[in-house]
Amino acid sequence: MKKKLQVEAICKGTVIDHIPAGQGAKILRRLQLLDSELRITVGFNLPSEQLGLKDILKVENRLFTTKEANELSLFAPTATINVIEDYEVTRKFPMSTPDVLEGGFDCPNSNCISHNEPVEACFRVRKQDDDIRLKCKYCEKSFSKDIVAGI
Numbered sequence: 001m002k003k004k005l006q007v008e009a010i011c012k013g014t015v016i017d018h019i020p021a022g023q024g025a026k027i028l029r030r031l032q033l034l035d036s037e038l039r040i041t042v043g044f045n046l047p048s049e050q051l052g053l054k055d056i057l058k059v060e061n062r063l064f065t066t067k068e069a070n071e072l073s074l075f076a077p078t079a080t081i082n083v084i085e086d087y088e089v090t091r092k093f094p095m096s097t098p099d100v101l102e103g104g105f106d107c108p109n110s111n112c113i114s115h116n117e118p119v120e121a122c123f124r125v126r127k128q129d130d131d132i133r134l135k136c137k138y139c140e141k142s143f144s145k146d147i148v149a150g151i
C-alpha cells in the first residue's frame with residue numbers, strides 16, 4: 001500500500017524532510033527562500049515516527065548548494081534532502097553536521113579580526129545538548145548557532 005503523502009508531491013525541486021519541528025521557519029528565513037518567487041510548500045508540526053513532530057519544506061525548481069546544505073545542517077541535523085525530478089526521488093542524502101563551517105556566516109563579534117581581513121569566516125562546530133555552538137577560528141569566541149545565523 002502506498003503511503004499517503006502528507007504534503008502534495010512536486011514535479012521537480014527539493015524536499016527537505018525530517019526537520020525538527022520549529023526549525024522549518026528558521027530555514028526559510030535563513031536561506032531567504034521567502035524573498036524569492038519560488039513555489040514553496042511547507043508543513044509544520046507534522047507527525048513523525050522518528051521525531052514526534054517534524055517540519056517539511058518543498059521547494060520547486062530549486063536545488064541547494066553544498067554551502068546551503070551545510071547551513072541547513074545547523075538547523076536540521078536530522079533532516080533528509082530529497083532531490084525530485086519528474087515526481088521521483090532521484091537523490092536522497094541525510095544531513096550531517098560539519099566539523100568546520102566556512103563562509104556563509106559572519107562572526108557576531110564586531111571586534112573580530114575576520115571583519116578587517118579578506119578572509120571567510122570559519123567556525124569549529126560543536127554539539128552541546130540541544131544546541132549547536134560555533135567557535136570562531138579567528139577570535140576563538142563561541143556562539144550559539146542562532147546568534148551566528150542572525151535569526
Ligand SMILES: [Zn+2]
Pocket residue numbers: 107108109112113114136137138139140141
Ligand atoms: Zn571571530
